[in-house]
Amino acid sequence: MVRTPCCKDEGLKKGAWTPEEDQKLIAYLQLHGEGGWRTLPEKAGLKRCGKSCRLRWANYLRPDIKRGEFSPEEDDTIIKLHALKGNKWAAIATSLAGRTDNEIKNYWNTNLKKRLKQKGLDPITHKPINSSGLIPENHKPNRSTGSARLLNRVASKYAVDLNRDLLTGIIIGNSTIIAEDSQNSGEVDSPTENTTSTLLNKTAAEPSDLTSIQINTTPSSSGFSDNCSLSDDFTDFFSNDEISGMYTNVDNAGLMEELKGILSGDTKDSPEVNVTDEMEFLDSWNEECDLDLEKFVSSLDSKVGVFV
DNA sequence: AAGGGCCTCAACCGCTATAGA
DNA sequence: CTCTATAGCGGTTGAGGCCCT
Numbered sequence: 001m002v003r004t005p006c007c008k009d010e011g012l013k014k015g016a017w018t019p020e021e022d023q024k025l026i027a028y029l030q031l032h033g034e035g036g037w038r039t040l041p042e043k044a045g046l047k048r049c050g051k052s053c054r055l056r057w058a059n060y061l062r063p064d065i066k067r068g069e070f071s072p073e074e075d076d077t078i079i080k081l082h083a084l085k086g087n088k089w090a091a092i093a094t095s096l097a098g099r100t101d102n103e104i105k106n107y108w109n110t111n112l113k114k115r116l117k118q119k120g121l122d123p124i125t126h127k128p129i130n131s132s133g134l135i136p137e138n139h140k141p142n143r144s145t146g147s148a149r150l151l152n153r154v155a156s157k158y159a160v161d162l163n164r165d166l167l168t169g170i171i172i173g174n175s176t177i178i179a180e181d182s183q184n185s186g187e188v189d190s191p192t193e194n195t196t197s198t199l200l201n202k203t204a205a206e207p208s209d210l211t212s213i214q215i216n217t218t219p220s221s222s223g224f225s226d227n228c229s230l231s232d233d234f235t236d237f238f239s240n241d242e243i244s245g246m247y248t249n250v251d252n253a254g255l256m257e258e259l260k261g262i263l264s265g266d267t268k269d270s271p272e273v274n275v276t277d278e279m280e281f282l283d284s285w286n287e288e289c290d291l292d293l294e295k296f297v298s299s300l301d302s303k304v305g306v307f308v
Numbered sequence: 309a310a311g312g313g314c315c316t317c318a319a320c321c322g323c324t325a326t327a328g329a
Numbered sequence: 330c331t332c333t334a335t336a337g338c339g340g341t342t343g344a345g346g347c348c349c350t
Contacts, residue, residue: 016345
């Protein structure tokens with residue numbers, strides 16, 4: 001099958017953008033807004049592929065892009081989110097206001113990856129590299145820790161981005177996400193994003209509340225331990241004003257019920273939930289990507305004993 | 309000073325997902 | 330249902346700058 005080129009190659013410029021080209025692109029987008037990338041170059045007077053224009057805008061020219069060095073908090077967030085999500089740069093970028101997926105990807109490859117290696121950690125699994133300096137054979141690429149994988153999968157399966165972010169925030173107890181959201185509270189966010197911010201801000205502002213909702217991860221140099229524990233009392237969390245407010249949102253109500261089920265359901269009989277990396281059901285679920293939600297929940301429920 | 313190697317990061321490439329006709 | 334256009338994603342490349350000898 002012949003792939004349809006995104007644009008004709010004839011006469012199109014490649015390589016670094018000039019300030020003049022940037023100005024043309026900015027001027028056009030300020031006037032007409034984003035979209036229609038295929039026809040944009042001609043309309044804007046640019047001899048560039050539409051895709052090139054979109055990338056230039058998305059990764060460099062967009063006014064909300066934050067440039068400059070990454071803060072230690074951002075480093076920490078990237079490492080933790082990478083442990084949770086793997087090389088999902090776009091997903092990670094959503095938690096770092098003003099940073100693009102490309103920038104994070106580059107920063108990871110040039111800095112953070114090395115830093116982890118220097119600490120004796122495998123940048124793929126975030127686990128210690130054994131004494132031989134080799135990654136254990138049973139650690140396939142793209143496998144994060146069991147706890148991270150479990151929680152990420154639960155978040156991915158159960159939630160839209162809002163709740164994935166919510167879960168991630170809860171899971172990693174990360175102040176950076178909260179701080180970033182807080183800093184951007186003056187900006188126009190979607191209603192759901194605002195809700196997330198509000199929730200996370202509240203939990204950050206009131207550590208006593210946080211203790212009742214946080215999925216505790218045992219801190220380690222790798223960011224995550226193999227085990228994670230769910231605190232046994234979610235009553236405060238779900239009676240929290242902000243959380244109950246989310247129930248009133250039609251879009252969130254069902255998701256919140258599900259989240260409540262995930263976070264509180266298993267804890268009645270087993271307040272400490274420990275997840276090992278080698279849990280068979282996780283691996284099988286990993287391979288059977290199309291296994292639907294109900295089957296996963298069933299398998300999760302049936303394996304509760306394994307957690308303890 | 310020079311030049312070779314290394315590092316960084318913007319830009320590109322190839323692919324998938326999605327929407328709409 | 331199929332096809333096409335478009336957007337978006339992650340991996341890779343290469344130009345340019347920096348550092349070391």
